[in-house]
Amino acid sequence: MHEPPGQPPTASERPTRIAVDLDRIAHNLHAIRAHVGVPVMGIVKANAYGHGLVPVARHLQAQGVEQLGVAFVEEGIALRRAGITTPVLVMGGIFGRQVAQFIAHDLEITVSSLDKLRQVEGAAESLGRKAVVHLKVDTGMERIGVHSYSARAFIEAAVASRWCVLKGIYSHLACADDPDSPMTDQQVARFADACAHIERIGAPMPLRHLANSGGVLHFPATWLDMVRPGIALYGVLPDPASRATVDVRPALSLSSRVVYFKVVKAGNPVSYGATWAPSADTRVVTVPIGYGDGFPRSLSSRGEVLVRGRRYPIVGRICMDQFMVDIGHDSAWNEDEVVLIGEQDGQVIGAEDVARRAGTIPYEILVGLNDRIPREYRGGTAPTADAAAG
Numbered sequence: 001m002h003e004p005p006g007q008p009p010t011a012s013e014r015p016t017r018i019a020v021d022l023d024r025i026a027h028n029l030h031a032i033r034a035h036v037g038v039p040v041m042g043i044v045k046a047n048a049y050g051h052g053l054v055p056v057a058r059h060l061q062a063q064g065v066e067q068l069g070v071a072f073v074e075e076g077i078a079l080r081r082a083g084i085t086t087p088v089l090v091m092g093g094i095f096g097r098q099v100a101q102f103i104a105h106d107l108e109i110t111v112s113s114l115d116k117l118r119q120v121e122g123a124a125e126s127l128g129r130k131a132v133v134h135l136k137v138d139t140g141m142e143r144i145g146v147h148s149y150s151a152r153a154f155i156e157a158a159v160a161s162r163w164c165v166l167k168g169i170y171s172h173l174a175c176a177d178d179p180d181s182p183m184t185d186q187q188v189a190r191f192a193d194a195c196a197h198i199e200r201i202g203a204p205m206p207l208r209h210l211a212n213s214g215g216v217l218h219f220p221a222t223w224l225d226m227v228r229p230g231i232a233l234y235g236v237l238p239d240p241a242s243r244a245t246v247d248v249r250p251a252l253s254l255s256s257r258v259v260y261f262k263v264v265k266a267g268n269p270v271s272y273g274a275t276w277a278p279s280a281d282t283r284v285v286t287v288p289i290g291y292g293d294g295f296p297r298s299l300s301s302r303g304e305v306l307v308r309g310r311r312y313p314i315v316g317r318i319c320m321d322q323f324m325v326d327i328g329h330d331s332a333w334n335e336d337e338v339v340l341i342g343e344q345d346g347q348v349i350g351a352e353d354v355a356r357r358a359g360t361i362p363y364e365i366l367v368g369l370n371d372r373i374p375r376e377y378r379g380g381t382a383p384t385a386d387a388a389a390g
């Protein structure tokens with residue numbers, strides 16, 4: 001019945017894919033840099049927010065990003081193994097036994113307590129190599145870092161350290177996604193207090209950095225000496241309250257293809273749990289992607305997709321590997337493109353829309369897309385899919 005005209009795809013090719021437009025990421029980097037007028041630390045943790053750690057980092061490096069940031073030491077090591085030479089800060093908390101790994105791979109360390117400073121010094125001394133560190137001050141997130149109001153001894157010890165090179169001092173913003181939150185001004189003031197102590201003791205000021213994407217978008221007082229955008233670099237706004245003050249554009253799209261067509265008769269439920277049934281006979285197509293790929297099950301009977309430039313609802317529960325879409329009286333062919341995130345014939349579904357329908361934030365949607373989905377790169381220095389896997 002509904003077989004398409006034209007060539008069938010290669011049998012081995014999964015029809016589901018993530019396409020990453022590297023030119024968009026470059027555009028976003030340059031737009032952010034022009035907006036803030038200071039160097040940028042491109043945040044590439046969590047597989048570069050699902051866009052692919054190594055290809056994105058390599059492209060950012062080619063675009064002259066001043067610094068890269070990741071969460072865990074393993075992510076930093078993966079960058080070094082891929083030949084990335086740009087300075088890399090690991091932003092997460094450390095364990096003493098990891099310090100040798102940081103030093104061996106030339107990764108910058110987040111020092112978040114006096115105790116951890118001592119551990120870094122000890123390891124650096126025994127290796128006979130200095131460690132490059134950024135001090136983490138807590139100005140209101142209550143995550144890692146020394147409270148700004150008790151950071152003096154910590155700062156003094158870091159300044160006096162023989163085995164630590166004090167490259168930076170930073171803090172993290174809790175509420176910058178919302179331009180109207182008063183929390184950010186308070187955090188800026190607390191951070192300034194901590195930095196003032198460095199000045200007071202006559203030490204050279206290290207790089208001060210504070211702004212995540214929300215800070216970049218909404219709070220010029222947070223820009224300081226460097227900014228640390230993650231999600232905005234990928235062209236996605238952090239929160240529904242965020243304002244698009246910088247012209248950033250989404251770099252990722254997620255698509256699949258129709259793999260099955262059927263008519264479902266009125267009253268016959270679709271998928272596990274029989275949670276949805278059409279009230280009249282309708283046409284239903286099956287799409288071969290599911291929560292096993294990281295496409296959230298919470299989009300069951302809530303999400304939408306694009307087929308032939310039109311928006312249709314996901315019906316019934318999303319399965320591990322497939323879900324169904326109600327196309328009403330319209331027609332669709334096997335192998336027709338289905339867009340889950342991205343653009344088709346002028347219609348757009350943003351990661352922000354998907355997140356809203358799934359009851360979460362766009363971060364979780366993007367980083368959730370896992371390695372079962374092949375990634376394709378366009379633009380830029382376009383590494384091949386094989387290089388991307390490395």
Ligand SMILES: *Cc1c(COP(=O)(O)O)cnc(C)c1O
Nearest residue numbers: 043091172212213228229230231
């Ligand atoms: C993840 C992270 C960022 C980037 O946050 P976005 O909201 O994605 O811009 C910046 N700084 C730190 C410490 C982070 O953990």
